[in-house]
C-alpha cells in the first residue's frame with residue numbers, strides 16, 4: 001500500500017455498526033437542503049456516468065479526413081447548436097456535445113496559456129498536403145473556434161448581470177475554460193483564412209458557398225461587442241439619422257441568405273457519432289443526464305430574430321427627446337426578443353460610464369424627463385439661490401438611480417419585468433415621500449414659492465413630486481395589467497382587477513390634469529407680463545421687456561409639454577375605456593350567475609384573497625388601496641344599474657376615437673405622441689387594443705344563459721384585454 | 728369495492744418509499760434524487776401522505792413547513808402524484824386536503840407551490856381549493872416551461888409584504 005493511503009476498513013466497519021437503520025448520516029456542517037441539489041449514482045435520470053454510448057460514438061475519430069459535405073453538415077450543426085443553447089438549453093447537450101468541440105476544448109484546457117496554438121483536435125501529420133484533412137483541421141477547426149468565441153461572448157453577456165444566469169442563459173460550462181485566452185483577432189483571421197481556402201480550393205460548389213456564409217456570419221457575430229460601444233447622439237431637427245452600422249447590415253444580408261438554405265442543410269446526413277451525450281459521461285457534469293436537442297428545433301430563425309432586434313435597437317438613433325427613449329424602451333419591453341438582444345440592449349442603453357447611449361448622463365436624461373413633464377420654467381430651475389440649486393441637484397441624483405432601475409426593467413423577460421416593477425412600487429413610493437418633504441421644505445426654509453391656482457385654490461405645485469408620483473402610478477398600472485398578460489388572474493378575479501385599473505387611471509388622470517394646469521399657469525403668468533410692462537417706465541421698462549422676452553421664449557416649449565400631456569391622457573383613457581367595457585361585460589356574467597367567486601374550502605373569507613392579490617399595492621400611500629368593502633359596494637351598485645346600449649356605444653366610440661387620435665399621431669410622426677421610432681410595433685399595439693374593443697363589444701351583444709360557462713379568448717386580442725366569452 | 732385508505736408514510740417502509748419514488752419519477756418532469764426525498768421525509772414525516780388501495784400505493788403528496796424570511800410560516804407542497812389508472816376519482820383532492828389541514832393546524836400563514844403553466848389538471852385542482860397565482864416564473868422547469876407560483880392565504884400575514892412584517896416585528900420588540 002502506498003504511503004499516502006490509509007486503511008480505514010476497521011474505522012468504517014465500526015462506524016457503520018453505530019448507524020441506526022434508516023437514519024440519515026450527515027455532517028453537521030451540511031444541511032439536508034444542500035443534499036437536494038446532489039446527483040444520485042445509479043439513478044438513470046440523474047447519473048450521467050451510466051449513459052450508454054453507441055460504437056460510432058465510442059470510436060469517433062476527430063482526426064481523419066472528411067468530405068466537404070460532411071464538414072458543412074457538422075459546421076451547420078455546431079452553429080445552430082449555439083442558438084439552441086441560447087433557447088435555454090445547457091452547453092453539454094448542445095455545442096459541447098459535438099465531438100470536435102469537446103476534443104478541442106479538452107486539449108486547449110490542458111494548456112490554455114498557449115492561446116490559439118493549443119486549439120487543435122489532436123496531432124496529425126502532413127495536414128497541408130490533403131485538402132480533405134485541411135477541411136477538418138483548418139475549416140472545421142475555425143468554425144469550432146468561431147462558435148466557441150461566440151459562446152464565450154454570450155457567456156460574458158449572461159454573466160454581466162443584465163439578464164438572469166440559468167433562467168435566461170445557461171452559463172454552466174462543465175468547468176471548461178471556453179477559450180478565454182484566445183484573441184478575437186486570431187479567431188477572425190482563422191475564419192477569414194478558411195473563407196479564402198474554400199474560395200480557392202472549392203470554387204464552384206454550393207456546399208462551399210454555404211460554408212462560407214456560415215464562416216462570414218460568425219465573423220460578424222464576433223464583432224458584436226463593437227455594437228455595444230457605438231455612441232448614439234441625439235438628433236437635432238435638421239440632422240439626418242445615422243445609417244445602420246455596417247456589422248448589422250452585413251449580418252442581415254448574410255442571415256437572409258443562410259435561411260434560404262435551411263431545407264438543404266436539414267437534408268444533409270450527420271456523421272454518425274459526431275454529436276453525442278458522451279461528454280456528459282466523460283467530463284465534469286453537474287447536471288442530470290439529458291438528451292440532445294434535435295437540430296431541427298432551430299432553423300436560424302432565432303438568428304433572424306437577433307438581427308431584427310439589433311435593427312430595432314438601432315432605431316433609437318432617430319431620437320429627438322427623452323420621451324423617445326422612454327417609449328423606445330417601453331416598446332422593447334413589450335415585444336419579444338432574442339436573449340442576446342435583451343442583454344445587448346441593456347448594455348447599449350446604459351453604458352458602463354453611466355451614460356445613456358454613451359452620450360448623456362443618466363441624470364441629464366432624467367432632468368429632461370422631469371422638465372418635459374412639470375419642471376420646465378419652474379422656480380427651482382429659475383432660482384438664483386445656489387443652495388436651492390444644490391439641493392435640487394441632490395434630489396435629482398437620488399431620483400436618477402431609481403430611474404436607472406426603471407430603465408433596467410425593460411430588457412428583462414416578461415415574468416421578471418412584472419416582479420421588478422412590483423418592487424419599484426415601494427421604491428418610488430418612498431422617493432415620493434422624500435421628494436414631497438423636500439419640496440415643502442423649499443417653501444418653508446428657502447421661500448421658494450412654487451404655487452399656482454388650482455380649482456380656485458392656491459396650491460403648492462410640487463413639480464418633482466408630481467413626476468415621481470405619476471411614474472409610480474404608471475408602474476402600478478403596469479403591474480396590474482401585466483397580470484392579465486401573464487395569465488395570473490382567474491376569471492372570477494377579472495372584474496375586481498379591471499375595477500382597480502379604472503381606479504388607478506382615475507388617479508393618474510387627476511395628477512396629469514393638475515400638472516397640465518400648473519404648466520398652463522406658467523404660460524399665463526408669462527402672458528400677464530405684458531400688463532406689468534405697461535406700468536413700467538424708462539430703464540426699468542427696457543430691462544423688464546428684455547426679461548419678458550426671455551420668458552416668452554419659454555411658451556412654445558410649455559405649450560408642447562401641455563400637448564404631450566394631453567396625448568398621454570388620451571392613451572390612459574383608452575385603457576380606462578377598455579377596463580370599463582370589460583367590466584360591463586363581466587357584470588353581465590356575474591348577474592346571470594355564470595361568473596362568481598367559488599366557495600373555497602380553506603379560505604376564511606374573500607377579503608383575504610383580495611388582500612393577497614393586492615399585496616403589491618397595499619403599502620402605497622397615495623393612491624391608497626381601497627378596502628375590499630369598497631369593491632363589494634361598487635359591484636353591488638353596478639349590478640343594480642345595468643348599462644343601456646347607448647352607454648355601451650358611448651364607451652366604445654370614445655375608445656375607438658381615442659385610438660384613432662393616437663394612431664394618426666404615430667403615422668404623422670407627431671412629436672407629442674412620440675412613437676415615430678418602431679412605429680409599426682406601436683401601430684400593432686393600438687390595433688390590438690382596437691380589436692379588443694370590437695371583440696368585447698360584439699360579445700356584449702350576445703345573450704347569456706345560466707347554463708353557460710365563461711372562457712377566455714386571448715388570441716388576436718390585446719394582451720391586457722382578452723375577450724371573455726360564454727359557451 | 729375496497730376503499731382507498733390514506734395515511735402517512737411509515738418510517739422505514741422501504742417498499743412504500745420505493746413505490747412513491749417510482750410514481751413520482753414516472754409522473755413529474757423534474758428528476759428527484761434520493762436526497763430530495765430524505766430532505767422532506769426525515770424533517771416532515773407527518774407531511775408525507777400516501778393513498779393506498781389493496782396494499783398498493785396509488786397516490787402521494789409530500790410537503791414541508793419552513794419560516795419564510797423569518798416573518799411567516801410557509802407550508803409548501805413539494806410533490807403530488809396519483810397513478811394514471813386511478814386519476815379522476817378525487818384521490819389527489821383528498822391528499823391535498825389532508826396536507827392542508829395538517830399545515831393549518833401546524834400554524835402555517837400560507838401554503839405555496841409551483842406548477843407548470845401547462846399542467847391544467849394540477850392548476851384546476853389547487854385553484855378549486857382557493858390558491859391564487861401570485862407569480863409567473865420564466866422557464867422554471869428543466870423542460871423550459873414557465874411555472875405559476877400558487878399561494879393559498881391562511882392568515883392575514885400572508886397578505887403583507889415581508890419587508891413590512893419585518894418592520895412591524897422590529898417595532899413590536
Ligand SMILES: CC(C)(COP(=O)(O)OP(=O)(O)OC[C@H]1O[C@@H](n2cnc3c(N)ncnc32)[C@H](O)[C@@H]1OP(=O)(O)O)[C@@H](O)C(=O)NCCC(=O)NCCS
Pocket residue numbers: 754755806807808809810813814815816817818819820821840841842846847848849851852853855
Ligand atoms: C394532478 C393529479 C395529481 C390529479 O390527480 P387526480 O387524483 O386525478 O385528481 P382528483 O381526481 O382528485 O381531481 C381533483 C380536481 O383536480 C382537477 N382535475 C383533475 N384532473 C383534471 C383534468 N384532467 N383536467 C382538468 N382538471 C382536472 C379537477 O378540478 C378536480 O376536481 P373536480 O373533479 O371536482 O372538478 C394527477 O393528474 C397527476 O398525478 N398528475 C401528474 C403529476 C402532477 O402533475 N402533479 C402535480 C404537480 S404540482
